[in-house]
Amino acid sequence: MKVKEYIVILIIIIALLTLDVMVVEPNMVKVERLKLEFENIDEKLDGLKIVQISDLHFGTYGFREELVINLINYLKPDLIVITGDLINNADGIKDLIKFLKKLRAPLGIYCVYGNWDHWSGVNLTKLRILLKKECNVTVLVNEYVIIEYNGTSFYLIGVDDPHTGHDNIKEAYPKTNERFKILLAHSPEILGDIKGYKVNLILVGHTHGGQIVLPLIGPLFLPLRGEYRKYVSGLYKVNGTYMYVNRGLGTSIIPIRLLCSPEITLIRIRVKK
Numbered sequence: 001m002k003v004k005e006y007i008v009i010l011i012i013i014i015a016l017l018t019l020d021v022m023v024v025e026p027n028m029v030k031v032e033r034l035k036l037e038f039e040n041i042d043e044k045l046d047g048l049k050i051v052q053i054s055d056l057h058f059g060t061y062g063f064r065e066e067l068v069i070n071l072i073n074y075l076k077p078d079l080i081v082i083t084g085d086l087i088n089n090a091d092g093i094k095d096l097i098k099f100l101k102k103l104r105a106p107l108g109i110y111c112v113y114g115n116w117d118h119w120s121g122v123n124l125t126k127l128r129i130l131l132k133k134e135c136n137v138t139v140l141v142n143e144y145v146i147i148e149y150n151g152t153s154f155y156l157i158g159v160d161d162p163h164t165g166h167d168n169i170k171e172a173y174p175k176t177n178e179r180f181k182i183l184l185a186h187s188p189e190i191l192g193d194i195k196g197y198k199v200n201l202i203l204v205g206h207t208h209g210g211q212i213v214l215p216l217i218g219p220l221f222l223p224l225r226g227e228y229r230k231y232v233s234g235l236y237k238v239n240g241t242y243m244y245v246n247r248g249l250g251t252s253i254i255p256i257r258l259l260c261s262p263e264i265t266l267i268r269i270r271v272k273k
Contacts, residue, residue, distance in 0.1 A: 021212075021256040027064045029249070030261045031071060034235065036242055037272040038200055041180050044152040048269040050182075051077035051105070054205025055085040055248025057116060058092030061099070068249060068264060069102045075266050078149065079107040083205040083246060084114025084161060084186030090122050093130070100135040107147055109137045112158040114186035114206060115223075116252060118166065140184060142168040154180040157199065162189040163206060163223070169193050180269075188231035188245055189224060191238060201267075202243040209233035209247030213259040233260075 051072050072080065080103055086096055103109055113124060128139040138145070140158020147156050155174050160166035162185055169190075174181070181199040183190070187206035210219025210232055222229045236243045247263040
């Protein structure tokens, strides 16, 4: 084979790889389905469906966002939660609102802020008010709400971003323990701050699953302190508590994904018999 032919083949390989990591994989949204069993909880919570999405990083709006909307609404969740990094900058607010207005969940849509929200330069207090007014979406900032479901209720706790040190679990945590507790946080780093606080389920994002995952090597980079880098993506059980790390939908820094598809998580709560 001549040198020119090798060069042509190399160019084709590079072009195909570029197409894959910049166009194909970032739009290959995968629905991860979980059934989580819990002991000693109200039987009326059995069957509760929660959709978690994370790391939207709005700054662009296109095919992927419309696909995500259609997939989520097709799943018919009772509750939608978003675990941070809603926007990259102020330019993303319009698209964020457009996206959130199309989502449907009878128990509501709740979210927490992530590090990029704090770095965006946006006034997050004003953004919180805007999202409630325009989309009826509630941003939880170191607080909890009681959500009624099927003749019972549960706590949904939301802390501000642990990665930038804005979380305050003491302020957010309910004063009583009689209800099922779901904690929303942006990063697995919340584990360092919740010792002594009992929750049933923790939902986080931030890692993007590594975003770029190399064969035999693993994630190229994880934006976590060393002791938390084992929490890359998926389900973990930490001190008896389930924690799920969502791979996110968007990208940051570099707009590519490799062997790490964007994710919608569907969680079904089950009562262990």
